[in-house]
Amino acid sequence: MPDKPKVAFYWCASCGGCEEAVVDLAEDILKVVEAVDIVLWPVAMDFKKADVEARPDKSIVAGFINGAIRTSEQEEWVRMLRRKCQVVVSFGACANSGGIPALANQFQKESILKYVYEDCPGMDNPGKTRPQPESKDEGRTLTLPEFRGMVRSLDQVIEVDYYLPGCPPTPKIIMAAVQALLSGKLPPKGTVLSPDIALCEECKRKDSKPADLALTEFKRPHQIQIDPEKCLLAQGLVCMGPATRGGCEALCPAGNMACTGCFGPTSRVKDQGAKFVSSVFSNIAPKEEKEIDAVLDGIPDPIGTFYRYGLSKCLLRRKLQ
Amino acid sequence: MSENKPKQENLPRIGFYVCHCGSNISSMVDVAAVQKYAAGLPGVVVSRDYKYMCSDPGQEMIAKDIKEHKLERLVVSACSPNLHEETFRKAAARGGLNPFYFQMVNIREHVAWVHTDKKAATEKAMQLVSAAIARVAFHQALDKKRVPVDPNVMVVGGGIAGIHAALTLANAGKKVTLVEREATIGGHMALFDKTFPTLDCAACILTPKMSAVKAHPNITLWTYSEVEKVEGYVGNYKVTVKRKPRYVKEDLCVGCMECIDACVFKEAKFADKFNQGLGKRKPVYIDFPQATPKVVLIDKDTCLHFKTGKCKQSCATACDRKAFDFNQKEETKELQVGAIVLATGFKAFDPARSPQYGYGRYPGVYTALEIERLVNASGPTSGEITLRDGKHPKAVGIIHCVGSRDAKTNKWCSRVCCMYSLKLAHLIKEHSGAEVYNFYIDMRAPGKAYEEFYDKLLGEGVHFIRGRVDEVTDWAMTPDEEGKLVLRVEDTLAGFVRRIPVDMVVLSTGLEPQADAQEVRRRFNIGCGTEGFFQERHPKLAPVNTFTDGIYIAGACQAPRDIPDTVAQAGAAAAEALALIDAGFVELEPNTSHVIEDECCGCKSCVPLCPYSAITFDEVKKKAVINEVLCKGCGVCAAACPSGSIVQNLFDDDEIFSEIRGILK
Numbered sequence: 001m002p003d004k005p006k007v008a009f010y011w012c013a014s015c016g017g018c019e020e021a022v023v024d025l026a027e028d029i030l031k032v033v034e035a036v037d038i039v040l041w042p043v044a045m046d047f048k049k050a051d052v053e054a055r056p057d058k059s060i061v062a063g064f065i066n067g068a069i070r071t072s073e074q075e076e077w078v079r080m081l082r083r084k085c086q087v088v089v090s091f092g093a094c095a096n097s098g099g100i101p102a103l104a105n106q107f108q109k110e111s112i113l114k115y116v117y118e119d120c121p122g123m124d125n126p127g128k129t130r131p132q133p134e135s136k137d138e139g140r141t142l143t144l145p146e147f148r149g150m151v152r153s154l155d156q157v158i159e160v161d162y163y164l165p166g167c168p169p170t171p172k173i174i175m176a177a178v179q180a181l182l183s184g185k186l187p188p189k190g191t192v193l194s195p196d197i198a199l200c201e202e203c204k205r206k207d208s209k210p211a212d213l214a215l216t217e218f219k220r221p222h223q224i225q226i227d228p229e230k231c232l233l234a235q236g237l238v239c240m241g242p243a244t245r246g247g248c249e250a251l252c253p254a255g256n257m258a259c260t261g262c263f264g265p266t267s268r269v270k271d272q273g274a275k276f277v278s279s280v281f282s283n284i285a286p287k288e289e290k291e292i293d294a295v296l297d298g299i300p301d302p303i304g305t306f307y308r309y310g311l312s313k314c315l316l317r318r319k320l321q
Numbered sequence: 322m323s324e325n326k327p328k329q330e331n332l333p334r335i336g337f338y339v340c341h342c343g344s345n346i347s348s349m350v351d352v353a354a355v356q357k358y359a360a361g362l363p364g365v366v367v368s369r370d371y372k373y374m375c376s377d378p379g380q381e382m383i384a385k386d387i388k389e390h391k392l393e394r395l396v397v398s399a400c401s402p403n404l405h406e407e408t409f410r411k412a413a414a415r416g417g418l419n420p421f422y423f424q425m426v427n428i429r430e431h432v433a434w435v436h437t438d439k440k441a442a443t444e445k446a447m448q449l450v451s452a453a454i455a456r457v458a459f460h461q462a463l464d465k466k467r468v469p470v471d472p473n474v475m476v477v478g479g480g481i482a483g484i485h486a487a488l489t490l491a492n493a494g495k496k497v498t499l500v501e502r503e504a505t506i507g508g509h510m511a512l513f514d515k516t517f518p519t520l521d522c523a524a525c526i527l528t529p530k531m532s533a534v535k536a537h538p539n540i541t542l543w544t545y546s547e548v549e550k551v552e553g554y555v556g557n558y559k560v561t562v563k564r565k566p567r568y569v570k571e572d573l574c575v576g577c578m579e580c581i582d583a584c585v586f587k588e589a590k591f592a593d594k595f596n597q598g599l600g601k602r603k604p605v606y607i608d609f610p611q612a613t614p615k616v617v618l619i620d621k622d623t624c625l626h627f628k629t630g631k632c633k634q635s636c637a638t639a640c641d642r643k644a645f646d647f648n649q650k651e652e653t654k655e656l657q658v659g660a661i662v663l664a665t666g667f668k669a670f671d672p673a674r675s676p677q678y679g680y681g682r683y684p685g686v687y688t689a690l691e692i693e694r695l696v697n698a699s700g701p702t703s704g705e706i707t708l709r710d711g712k713h714p715k716a717v718g719i720i721h722c723v724g725s726r727d728a729k730t731n732k733w734c735s736r737v738c739c740m741y742s743l744k745l746a747h748l749i750k751e752h753s754g755a756e757v758y759n760f761y762i763d764m765r766a767p768g769k770a771y772e773e774f775y776d777k778l779l780g781e782g783v784h785f786i787r788g789r790v791d792e793v794t795d796w797a798m799t800p801d802e803e804g805k806l807v808l809r810v811e812d813t814l815a816g817f818v819r820r821i822p823v824d825m826v827v828l829s830t831g832l833e834p835q836a837d838a839q840e841v842r843r844r845f846n847i848g849c850g851t852e853g854f855f856q857e858r859h860p861k862l863a864p865v866n867t868f869t870d871g872i873y874i875a876g877a878c879q880a881p882r883d884i885p886d887t888v889a890q891a892g893a894a895a896a897e898a899l900a901l902i903d904a905g906f907v908e909l910e911p912n913t914s915h916v917i918e919d920e921c922c923g924c925k926s927c928v929p930l931c932p933y934s935a936i937t938f939d940e941v942k943k944k945a946v947i948n949e950v951l952c953k954g955c956g957v958c959a960a961a962c963p964s965g966s967i968v969q970n971l972f973d974d975d976e977i978f979s980e981i982r983g984i985l986k
Contacts, residue, residue: 198922198964206922211938212929242924243963266920268965270974279926279963 014067073145098312194247218298387416455983480508482876518774555871576615583639600701670724725831
C-alpha cells in the first residue's frame with residue numbers, strides 16, 4: 001500500500017475553536033482520516049517537535065495552521081512547518097488576520113505585561129516578578145518563549161499558500177479545501193478558499209435592505225427585539241455583511257445575529273474595518289457634525305466592532321505611544 | 322491577500338520627462354537632479370529634461386521616443402494637469418501610445434511656486450515623480466466614450482439675457498424653449514424708461530426683441546412656468562416644467578383686453594406688482610400693453626370667482642374668443658434638450674434691511690425700481706414725478722450703495738447703481754425740474770461712454786456729495802427742515818457733516834441673487850459662490866460655463882451686470898451651447914467608475930451616495946449598475962463599496978497604493 005499523503009495541523013495563538021471545527025466535520029472526518037496520514041495534531045495526538053523535525057523537507061503535503069503569532073515559539077514552529085510542508089493553509093481568522101488576539105495591538109507590550117503581572121484585580125505580586133525568556137533556578141537555566149511586541153497574522157511571518165477564513169472556518173469550506181488539496185485541483189496561490197463576494201449575496205434578509213439606510217441610530221443586539229426577517233443594518237444593528245466575504249451561508253444572520261466579519265474582506269479590499277466604516281458611515285442620515293457624533297455614540301467600541309478579526313491587517317498597524 | 326506588485330522583469334518600459342518651464346520650475350527645482358533620479362527608478366528606460374515640454378519640439382521628442390524606445394508608459398513632470406494633461410495625452414497618442422498610459426506630475430504649482438528652499442523642493446519633486454512612476458505601471462488603456470447630443474436647447478429666464486440667448490440660438494436654427502416664471506418676458510429691463518448712458522428708450526429696444534421671440538418659428542415660449550426637475554447629463558437632459566394656470570387659454574386670447582374693461586370690479590383696486598405696487602390692477606390683468614405673450618391672466622387671490630364662487634364672470638362673457646377657462650389646472654410638461662442656458666437674473670436688495678434710510682416708514686422714500694416706474698411714460702403716473710401724497714418734489718436725494726459695499730448687508734459692488742443713479746438724476750431733473758442730490762461713496766463709471774455720461778450730469782447742475790448717508794430723518798432742526806426728509810451725511814470732500822432737506826429720497830438698491838438661487842442651483846446641479854450668485858467654471862476663461870457640462874449661465878444670475886455685459890454674456894452662452902450641439906457628440910472622460918458585476922453582492926450601499934444619480938439597482942440581477950455617462954468620476958462609490966466591487970478607472974487601488982508607496986519610498 002503506497003504512502004498516504006501526510007497532513008499536519010498546528011495551532012498558535014488560538015482558542016481551540018478551529019480544532020473544534022475539524023472535529024465538526026462529523027462523519028466526513030472519517031473520509032479525511034482514510035485519505036491521509038495525520039503527522040501532527042497537538043490537540044488530539046501525541047507528536048513531539050522532534051518527530052516533525054526529523055521528517056524530510058516538503059514531505060508533508062499540507063499543513064493547516066490556525067492562530068495568530070505572538071511568541072517566539074510560535075514563530076519557530078511555523079517556520080519549521082513551512083520547511084516541511086508543500087502547502088501551508090492559513091486556517092481561520094486568527095491566522096489570516098490576527099483575529100481576537102490581535103485586538104491586543106491596541107496596547108503596547110509593556111502596558112499589557114504591567115497590567116497582567118501588576119495591576120489586574122486579584123494580582124498579588126509584591127516583587128513585581130515577570131516571566132523572563134531566560135532565568136536560573138538552582139543552577140539550571142530555564143527558558144520561556146519570548147513575548148513579541150505585536151500580534152501578527154501567519155502570512156506576516158511565513159509565506160502562505162491558501163487561506164481558509166472564518167472564526168472558525170465552517171465544515172463545508174474545510175471539506176471543500178481538503179478535497180481540492182487531495183484532488184490536486186488547486187486555485188492560484190494566495191487564494192482565499194471561499195467565494196469572493198460579500199455576504200449579503202447569500203443572506204436571506206438581503207431583499208429587505210433599503211437602498212438608503214439613512215441611519216439615525218446604532219443599536220446593540222440586547223437593546224432591541226430583532227426582527228428575524230428584516231435586514232439587520234436596516235434595524236440599526238452593525239452587521240458587517242456587506243464588507244465581509246461570503247461562504248458561511250450567512251449563519252449568524254440566519255440565527256438572528258449580526259455578522260461580525262469573521263470571514264474577512266473580499267480579495268479586493270485591503271482593510272476591512274476602514275472599508276466598512278467608509279461605507280456604512282456614509283449612510284448615516286444626519287449631515288451636521290454634532291448629530292453625526294450622536295449617532296456614532298451608539299458604537300462604544302469601534303475597533304472591537306470593525307476590526308474584531310482583522311487588526312493585524314489594519315493599515316494602521318499598531319499603537320506606538 | 323498578496324500585494325499586487327509588478328515584478329521588476331515585468332515592468333513596462335517607462336519614459337520620463339521633466340520640464341524647466343523656462344525658469345518657472347528650474348529656478349526652484351534642480352531639474353537635472355530630478356532627471357537623474359528618475360533614470361534610476363524601476364522601469365524607466367528614458368529620462369530627459371527639456372526647457373519647454375509643452376512646445377512642439379518637446380512633444381515631438383516624446384512621440385519619437387515612444388517609437389524608438391518602445392515606450393509603454395509615459396510620465397511628464399511639469400505644470401498642472403489642468404493646463405497640459407491634454408497636450409501630453411495627444412503627444413502620447415501621436416507616438417502610438419494609448420493616451421491614458423500617461424501620468425502627469427505637477428511640480429510647478431505644487432512645488433516650484435510654493436517653496437523657497439531649493440533643496441527641499443527638489444526632494445519633494447523627486448518623491449512626487451517616484452509616486453507617478455510607481456503608479457503608471459498599473460495604468461490601463463482606456464477609451465473616451467462618445468455620446469450624441471440632443472440639438473434642442475432650453476433657456477431659463479426671459480429677461481434680456483434669456484431673450485438674447487434664445488434668439489441667437491433660434492437664428493442658428495436650433496429649437497429653443499424659453500421658460501419664464503412671470504406672465505411676460507422682458508424681465509427687469511421691461512421696467513425701465515431709459516437706459517444709460519445713451520438714454521435710449523428701453524421699450525424701444527426691448528419690445529422688438531420680445532415680439533421676435535414670440536414670432537420666431539424655432540422658439541417655444543412658456544411663460545408663467547417653472548422648471549421643476551432636471552435629469553440626465555450633458556447633451557441629454559430631461560427637464561420637467563410646471564406650467565401654472567392663467568385661467569385663460571393662451572392660444573385663444575389675442576390680448577384685446579375687453580375682459581379687463583368688463584371685470585365686475587369697475588375700478589382697479591389691487592396693488593400692481595409690475596408697477597412695484599405704485600399702480601392698481603384688476604383681478605384680470607396684463608402686466609403692460611407690450612407684454613409677451615399678449616395674453617391676460619387672472620389673479621386667483623383677488624378674483625371674486627375664486628374667492629366667493631359668486632361672480633357673474635363678466636370677463637368671460639366679454640371674451641368673444643371664449644378664451645376663459647376657470648377650471649384650468651397646473652400642467653406638467655417634459656422636455657428633451659442637449660443644453661441649458663440659465664439666465665434667471667437678480668433680485669433687488671430689500672431696503673427694509675437698512676432701516677436707517679426709512680424705507681416703509683417715510684412715504685417719501687422710494688426704491689430705484691419704483692422711480693423707474695414713476696419716470697416711465699407708460700408707468701402709473703405716465704412719467705410724472707409725484708409723491709405718494711400727490712405733491713411734486715422740489716428737492717430729491719439719491720443715495721447710492723444701498724445694500725452694496727456694506728459690511729452689514731452685502732459686501733460687493735453692484736456695478737450698475739452709480740450709472741442708473743446718474744440716469745435717474747437726469748430723468749428726475751428733466752421730468753420735474755427738482756434739485757437733485759447724489760450721495761455716493763465712489764463714482765464708478767468704467768464702461769464705454771460711462772465717464773462721459775457722468776461729465777454730462779456734472780454739467781447739468783446735479784449736486785454730487787461724496788459720503789455715505791448716515792440716516793434719513795423727518796426730525797427737523799431748523800425751520801427749513803420742517804416737513805422735509807433730512808439726509809445727514811459726512812461730506813468727505815468738504816470735511817464736515819451736512820444736513821440736506823429733500824422731499825423725495827431714492828434708494829439705489831443693489832443687486833442680489835434671486836431668493837431661490839440655492840434651490841435653482843441644486844435643481845440644475847451647479848454651484849454658487851459665497852455671495853450666492855451662480856458659479857462660473859473659470860472667472861476669466863470660462864465665464865459662462867458651469868461645472869456641469871451643458872449648462873451655461875448668462876447675465877445677472879452670475880454676478881451684478883449691466884445690459885451691454887448681460888447681452889454679451891447671453892451671446893457667449895448661446896455660442897457655447899452651439900459649440901456643444903454642433904459637435905454632435907460629447908466625449909466623456911474615462912475616469913468613471915464601474916461595478917464588477919460578478920463581485921457585487923447587491924448591498925446597495927453605493928446607490929444613495931452618488932451625487933449625480935448615476936447608480937441604479939437592477940432588481941432582476943440584484944446588482945448595482947453605474948451609468949458611465951452620468952458618472953463624473955468623483956470616486957465616492959468606489960471608496961464606499963464595502964466589498965471593493967466598484968472600480969474607478971485611473972484611481973483603482975493598485976494605482977493609488979503604489980502611488981502612496983512611491984511617495985513614502
